[in-house]
Amino acid sequence: MAARITRQDVEHVARLARLALTEAEVEALTHELGAILDHAAEVSALRTADVPPTAHPLPLVNVLRPDEARTGLPRDEVLAEAPEAEDGRFRVPRILGEAP
Amino acid sequence: MKYEIVIGLEVHAELATASKLFCGCANEFGGEPNTNICPVCLGLPGSLPVLNEKAVEYALRVAEAMHLRVPERSVFARKNYFYPDMPKDYQISQYDMPITIDGWLDVDGARVGITRAHLEEDTGKSLHMGGGGRIHDAEYSLIDYNRAGVPLLEIVSEPDIRSPEQAKRYVEELRGALLAIGVSDVKMEEGSMRIDANVSVRPAGSEELGTRCEIKNLNSLRSLVRAIEYEAERQWALVEAGERVVQETRHWDEEGGRTVSGRSKEEAHDYRYFPEPDLVPVAPTDEMRAHVRATMPELPSERRARYVQDWGIREEDARILVDVPGLGAYAETAVAALDGGGTAKDVVNWTRQEVLAYLNESGGSPAELTPEMLAELVGLFAAGKISRSQAKDVLDESLREQKWPRDIVEEQNLSQVSDEEVLAQAIEDVLAANPGFIDEYRAADDKLKKKKQGFVMGQVRDALDGKANMQVLTRLLAQRLVS
Amino acid sequence: MTSAVEIAAGVRAGRRSARDVLEEHLSRIDEREGEIHAFNLVMADQARAAADAVDASDDKGPLAGVPIAVKDNMCTRGIPTTCSSRILDEWKPPYDATVIDRVRAAGAVIVGKTNLDEFAMGSSTENSAFGPTRNPHDLTRVPGGSSGGSAAAVAAGFATLALGSDTGGSIRQPAALCGVVGAKPTYGTVSRYGLIAFASSLDQIGPFASNIDDSALLLETIWAHDPCDSTSMPGARPSLETGSDVRGLRVGLIDEMVAADGIEPAVRDAVVRASDALAAAGAEVGSVSLPSTRYGISAYYLIAPAEASSNLARYDGVRYGIRVPGNDVAEMNANTRDAGFGAEVKRRIMLGTYALSAGYYDAYYGQAQRVRTLIVRDFDRAYEQFDVLLAPTSPTVAFELGAKTADPLAMYLCDVCTVPVNLSGQCAISVPFGDAAGLPIGVQVLAPALGEPVMFRAARAIEQAAP
């Protein structure tokens, strides 16, 4: 069983989740997530080595579509919803690093 | 050599489907920005992916070509990380259950293992504004999602490659195969094929693997070779200085000619893969596999072997025919059109010399040429109707003007005189006009004999307006002078 | 109140106009919406145009002129779709959800978009960026959630029918608390295309109605294979007009849910009385144990947040919705998400991110998926013995606003009787059955995958026996 979640864990997870949490939020979440995960401990403790996981309730396989191109959305309609756009593109502040 | 380089490559090839991997948007290169987008590839709330059957078929074709196994079922997974060119902030990829595993590709007689080839979606493209267009110096960026959702096949090799040159050859072989089986147009310059290289070094003779670095997004063969060379030197310098190589992602700086650490100030990467709940597993059926096998085009390696075997040509000539798109098909049609005169080998010789030179110069493709014209030319030459140098000229004109060689030969009155009776008579005419020649000739030393032969040949050639078949003439004259 | 079946029949026969029906409902909205707040958006003008179009049409569908409310997490082209979140900021989708197309094609008239717990995360509709919805039976109490707006809209007579989504009980629990019928169909029967995802392997759209026949009618309308949803089930839809004859029907009371801690006595009594009524109508009633369902809540609160953490990554301030500036794109993403999401959404994103992260996947997410298998096996065993199962829908009747907002875990336990069915992908329906001091109680009928015909049959019998 994993150790109780720490403040540092919460801060790390917030970075992974791209949430700029306030100090107060970090504090509160450390307690709340701790309590929820304590409750989840009963699940972690179950012996399930021989039990396969169920990722999905549906037994389907091979749902495929034909390779046919269709017209997409009008660009103006899409860009009208963008917080910022320029030259037919979505504008974002500078990107600090290459994609991981 | 004091150290050995160990290289594994991850090649991302865009599949040449008509539509994207999970939606019906056109899979096109170079359109106006954000014109091939829909709720799905834009990751709009509520949208759902549906898998393109052609992409699955193409992956199965690659499995056939690379001797990969196709597990009973494969599963898509979400690779979670934030990046603005990725509309959902996760990439639909495959993780622990890829569509194909455990194959190989032969590269110049060495076998390179292929760990897996899996399907995933491409990202959009960013344009960096200000700061010379470089990501790190830019003021802001603009995103175009036309490429987002284009199907990629990520082909991961085992760390079986031992030199930059071999890495290049591996990629060339891979490209040739992907092109031949029609699954990708593998244009590195258009980004439809991109390579990540995992590079490590170890003392020569060691069996242990060193710490590797991943060099991202190499998009030319030249960059691939240079990046690996640089990176290996860099790592070996560290090893020799007693320092540790840090396992990390690095990026190739083309201008600087070096790899630079890709470490950002961000958290260590933790992709939190989990099965994609919006898609169901792919379980290729026997019918799907049989269909792929039945429609599999011939592989480059198979075609090379066939040319060598059937035409008796050299391996390196066969390679040229296979590697230059359309050239093999051109030669095959020409060989089939041979009408008695000349051999497949002749066709190949003319093809890889004159035809290829013409194509290189004109920038045209073999598909634009008429292979039957080459067959006719080979026939004319084999029948001795034209000399080698004439044949060159005729072929050149035939290629340029798309004219039949027989017509050119007639128009220019080039046809050689090969008729032995005509040539023998011409010899007799010269001898008759020069009484005493035979006696003088017989008395002469070898050097003078050569000269006297040359005199007769010149006289005959002039008498026949330069159209005498010199080969036949030489033989006839030699016979006449000894008898 | 007039049923959807009656309205559609009347409009089709020309006895009444869709427009008149709509105006009645709009006037009720005028009267009480101010105090209930069922809607994020009342679409009066569009609804009038739609009703007039139905009246003018020669080809009136099975839901002709029936006013319907739509949970505001289903995309409506050109009409703000918010998920009750600040982050979507009146986002107008460029497309319609498949269910929207289907109800419109059937002649239903969409009256508005209903309030919900932000991104459907909650059991009280208090987690809405636009303020809570109140229970029409008692304005000091919650309507349940997350589809509290849809449940309240039907209970208050604002709409005859409503669409909701159920990820862990979000249709059934508010239906129980508001005294209406709410069904979670088998996973894959109703297209999710255009439903803004919370937890993709659990989410399912379903009907709200004031009676079982209306519920069946709406489910029949929206149940269809959809090539735009890979998880949509192929095959023909069965008829849900299955009567109410329960003679010989094998009914199992779920021990763990009837006897669980925290089940209010009045709720337990209602379930027992409903089973007695079924027995009296000729059913064979027994009891059954589903031991693994006691882990349902824990498994659910790992799986659902994990999927949600990924589904909600896309709200990053780049393509739609709000943006809060930052010095670079990562900072902008983080600022936008912190400002745009409410506390419960952040809590679940954090929980889910943690459950999937390196070193914890196996202990949490992986383990929860195995528990999911155990729960499926429990149900499979139970359905060897029984045709349908019976349980409470909610452990309690409607609670007061604010009663559980300080304790996330207490709120999560509202779903104890409903989440197992989402984990197994099967179907269940909440049927009103009596009350406790004027507050409605719901009894839950569970059936195996695609067991809707028998589920509706048992539900009708319970409806007929209800006090």
Ligand SMILES: [Mg+2]
């Ligand atoms: Mg990849």
Ligand SMILES: [Zn+2]
């Ligand atoms: Zn698209």
